[in-house]
Amino acid sequence: MPDEASAPGREPMTQVVARSLRDAIHSGELEPGARVRQETVAAELGVSRIPVREALRQLESEGLVVIVPNSGAKVAVLDFEEYAEIYKMRERLEPLAFGESVGRLTDEQKDDITRLLAELEAETGNAQAYLEADRRFHLACYAGVATPRLLKMIVDFWNTTQRYRRILIATFSPDDYELNNFEHRLIAEAALNGSVRRGEDLIRMHIERSRFRLAHHRDLFNR
Amino acid sequence: MPDEASAPGREPMTQVVARSLRDAIHSGELEPGARVRQETVAAELGVSRIPVREALRQLESEGLVVIVPNSGAKVAVLDFEEYAEIYKMRERLEPLAFGESVGRLTDEQKDDITRLLAELEAETGNAQAYLEADRRFHLACYAGVATPRLLKMIVDFWNTTQRYRRILIATFSPDDYELNNFEHRLIAEAALNGSVRRGEDLIRMHIERSRFRLAHHRDLFNR
DNA sequence: CGTCGCCAGATTGGATCCGATTTAAGTCCA
DNA sequence: TGGACTTAAATCGGATCCAATCTGGCGACG
Numbered sequence: 001m002p003d004e005a006s007a008p009g010r011e012p013m014t015q016v017v018a019r020s021l022r023d024a025i026h027s028g029e030l031e032p033g034a035r036v037r038q039e040t041v042a043a044e045l046g047v048s049r050i051p052v053r054e055a056l057r058q059l060e061s062e063g064l065v066v067i068v069p070n071s072g073a074k075v076a077v078l079d080f081e082e083y084a085e086i087y088k089m090r091e092r093l094e095p096l097a098f099g100e101s102v103g104r105l106t107d108e109q110k111d112d113i114t115r116l117l118a119e120l121e122a123e124t125g126n127a128q129a130y131l132e133a134d135r136r137f138h139l140a141c142y143a144g145v146a147t148p149r150l151l152k153m154i155v156d157f158w159n160t161t162q163r164y165r166r167i168l169i170a171t172f173s174p175d176d177y178e179l180n181n182f183e184h185r186l187i188a189e190a191a192l193n194g195s196v197r198r199g200e201d202l203i204r205m206h207i208e209r210s211r212f213r214l215a216h217h218r219d220l221f222n223r
Numbered sequence: 224m225p226d227e228a229s230a231p232g233r234e235p236m237t238q239v240v241a242r243s244l245r246d247a248i249h250s251g252e253l254e255p256g257a258r259v260r261q262e263t264v265a266a267e268l269g270v271s272r273i274p275v276r277e278a279l280r281q282l283e284s285e286g287l288v289v290i291v292p293n294s295g296a297k298v299a300v301l302d303f304e305e306y307a308e309i310y311k312m313r314e315r316l317e318p319l320a321f322g323e324s325v326g327r328l329t330d331e332q333k334d335d336i337t338r339l340l341a342e343l344e345a346e347t348g349n350a351q352a353y354l355e356a357d358r359r360f361h362l363a364c365y366a367g368v369a370t371p372r373l374l375k376m377i378v379d380f381w382n383t384t385q386r387y388r389r390i391l392i393a394t395f396s397p398d399d400y401e402l403n404n405f406e407h408r409l410i411a412e413a414a415l416n417g418s419v420r421r422g423e424d425l426i427r428m429h430i431e432r433s434r435f436r437l438a439h440h441r442d443l444f445n446r
Numbered sequence: 447c448g449t450c451g452c453c454a455g456a457t458t459g460g461a462t463c464c465g466a467t468t469t470a471a472g473t474c475c476a
Numbered sequence: 477t478g479g480a481c482t483t484a485a486a487t488c489g490g491a492t493c494c495a496a497t498c499t500g501g502c503g504a505c506g
Contacts, residue, residue: 010459010496010497011292012292012293012458012459012460013459013460014280014459014460037486037487037488038487038488039486039487039488047460047461048460048461048462049461049488050273050459050460050461051459051460053277053488053489054276054277054280057237057277057280057281057284058280058281058283058284060281061280061281061284061285062284063372069234069235069467069488069489070235070466070467070468070487070488070489071467071468071469071487071488072468072487072488081369081370082370082372085323085370085372085373086372088319088323089316089319089372089373089376092315092316092318092319093312093315093316095315096311096312096315100308100311146304147304147305147308149286149305149308149309149312150308150311150312153312153376233466233467233489235488235489235490236489236490237489237490260456260457260458261457261458262456262457262458270490270491271490271491271492272458272491273489273490273491274489274490276458276459292458292459292497293457293458293459293496293497293498294457294458294497294498294499295457295458295498
């Protein structure tokens with residue numbers, strides 16, 4: 001056999017379906033409010049509806065979809081208040097993650113941060129690529145977090161808001177990009193130097209600033 | 224018809240199963256590490272395994288059980304570090320919830336806080352009842368939170384740690400109870416007065432203190 | 447005597463099928 | 477012409493059935 005993915009047995013279909021749907025929502029292929037039919041997804045991936053239903057339950061717990069009994073699943077729609085609330089939670093949890101991570105970063109992980117910072121700056125002005133680099137940079141700062149719960153929570157936050165960040169970043173001026181880059185440099189510096197307290201403050205402010213800017217774009221949530 | 228629970232159609236079995244399992248874990252009937260067999264649960268509730276499997280996926284996302292592919296589900300076991308990490312998250316999120324809640328509390332909800340505080344003090348020394356009252360008192364303080372995400376997250380935290388708090392409370396001295404009651408009174412006061420900042424600090428310290436005491440009981444996690 | 451491999455029972459994962467509920471179109475009547 | 481009722485198609489929830497995988501015990505071999 002060729003390689004077989006170093007498989008410890010086969011991976012359950014539910015996980016494959018869940019990942020596939022996550023990617024589809026993440027990439028914008030499935031927009032907020034879009035209906036997700038079990039039969040359609042099942043046919044598309046060549047499985048029955050059973051693993052699709054289990055995957056949908058999982059995604060619902062992650063906040064990515066909303067299931068209405070006997071009616072169906074839809075990609076979760078966030079209104080302005082929900083979006084802001086997620087940012088408020090991020091303002092509390094991401095500094096914690098930073099603090100838990102910094103002391104445990106390996107040399108490779110530190111290199112990743114440096115590299116991703118450079119990538120991020122290189123993509124300035126390129127909305128789609130910048131968005132992706134932004135995500136990876138921030139998550140790289142939390143790579144040292146030892147317990148999976150906190151990390152999963154933060155990733156879920158990024159996933160549920162991804163689609164909306166995409167809309168927001170389209171409104172970025174060159175100055176917005178520049179300020180972002182500046183803050184990222186400071187954060188990376190704090191991470192590499194082990195300046196826990198300073199990094200925590202920087203991250204909180206970084207997210208807080210994003211949330212404040214949000215208030216100027218409330219209209220993006222009207223539909 | 225009598226009342227029919229104001230039903231908008233029937234409630235899906237998955238939710239019934241999930242709630243039942245949550246309760247069983249919550250009450251200690253299912254201990255951490257206990258294996259959860261789909262067939263057993265299904266038979267017990269008179270349903271097939273399908274809704275059981277979906278419920279298990281849901282509980283996994285909530286952190287209550289761990290599913291090993293092709294092997295089965297077990298009630299989640301927390302080691303000392305995971306438990307401490309959850310408390311650290313609570314230290315960040317519950318003050319936020321308090322702040323979001325206080326300004327929006329209705330008169331009924333304020334009465335609930337007063338009443339539950341009294342109940343809590345009345346159960347001093349009675350571990351089992353105190354545990355339950357403690358939970359309800361704290362959650363009552365967050366009753367004004369408008370967005371469900373934050374609240375669900377906090378409830379999940381309380382659920383996953385419930386079994387361990389039960390063990391810890393058994394080690395409480397009269398002084399421990401007294402100190403707890405004192406802090407609860409201050410928190411209730413802040414909630415009723417609308418002292419947001421003070422309440423946030425109190426709650427953070429309240430949880431922090433619980434976490435510190437935990438360090439003296441590391442042995443409870445050995446198994 | 448301990449370890450590795452093999453076989454049977456138990457348990458999970460997935461597919462297909464059926465009944466129940468929702469949704470939407472179409473019709474009737476004011 | 478517009479709204480409410482009826483009916484039919486689409487879709488979901490759940491049950492039963494079958495295949496794949498894991499667990500535990502037995503025996504053979506080193």
